[in-house]
Amino acid sequence: MLRFLRSLYFGRRLFYALFGISILFLISFWIEFLYSITWILTAILGVLLFSDIVALFKGFPISAERYLPEKFSNSDENGVKIKIENKYGFKVYSEVIDEIPVQFQKRDFLRSIELPAHHTVNFEYQLKPLKRGEYIFGNLNIYISSFLKLAKRRFVFNKDQMVKVYPSFIQMKRLDFLALDQKISLHGIKRIRRIGHTMEFEQIKEYVRGDDVRTINWKATAKQGNLMVNQFQDERSQPVYSIIDCGRMMKMPFEGLSLLDYAINSSLAFSNVALKKKDKVGLLSFSNKIDNLQKASSKLSQLNRIMQALYNVNTGFYDSDFSMLYSRVKKHLSHRSLLMIYTNFEHMSGLQRQLPFLKALAKQHLVVVIFFENTEIIKLTNITPANISESAHQTVAEQFSHNKLLMVKELQRHGVQTLLTKPADLSINAINKYLEIKSRGML
Incomplete structure (x- = not known):
């Protein structure tokens, strides 16, 4: 009863x-x-x-199921499928209320669906998580009424389903093609001009117009009677590390996502491309201590290990210790490597404190410091001030924006590669920077 x-x-x-x-x-x-x-x-x-x-209330004539993917991709739209089967002998009207995880703060989910007699209906809705971690779905509630719509019967299915939100593997797959083709023509992707060549030999081929005359193989030319040239390819099996700063500066949010999550999503996409280019990829995260260290490897399972490691990377409110980073890198990374350091500096004084350690790292490795443009400040620089207060805010914003450019110049002056990017363009720009370094044979 x-x-x-x-x-x-x-x-x-x-x-x-x-x-x-x-x-x-x-x-x-x-x-x-x-x-x-x-x-x-x-x-x-x-x-x-x-x-x-x-x-x-005759029998149990409604069955339903919520189908969740194995894992969610952070900052991407993820589909949740619902299947409802009507076993009544007449058409019924359903109201579907799914108890969405508390992280979404969404309490108005409602779908009204007509269910013909002895018929199955499928539908899908999208969720966009903005944090990594475990998400718990509650009950799938379905309220059924007949054409009279005087009474409703509630059915409850799928109690407490859990799904884990991982770094953006959807973005990783979307950018996968960059490992295969550097002739990029899509909107928003910067073209890269190949300069010179690397010194890893691939094959000898017949000369065609446009080939570099410096690569002519004179011995092969003498044997064949035709001009023959050496063909080179990008060097492979080079160690490449994503180094993620988990300090308090990476807590800053842009469009609902923290800078740390932007860096994590970029690291996963970048590591995938580097593996496709036959390089060894590794991972290091730090703040006031070394949180995670994955030694570089070119095995296919390395990407899964990096994804699992990135899933557990979190930021706190500590100041990042670059001196400890330098000592740990010097101890564990004996071979010259490409270090993609994801961090952020808002003031020149903050950069000056860490510059000696970045310069020391750059003596042994190829260092790329990746930090972020403050898009909210850039918006202020583009407005037309209507009063003195807005004019003052714009002046301060322009000073902050100019300081970012000075930081780039300062790092380049000391032989440190830099990448200043908007958070939303981070993955594309980081991969392009890596491809540029590969094409120039800088590592």
């Missing part, structure tokens, strides 16, 4: 009908013949309500 009462709900039509009957009872105080008619209408309503409840 208690289960029956918990699953029984009443529709709006019943309350509208009861309100109308109460008005008729009120009017019958002055018009007496309406009193009898109102009782007849009340009896009819009671019969209809009873028959509606009996029809809805």
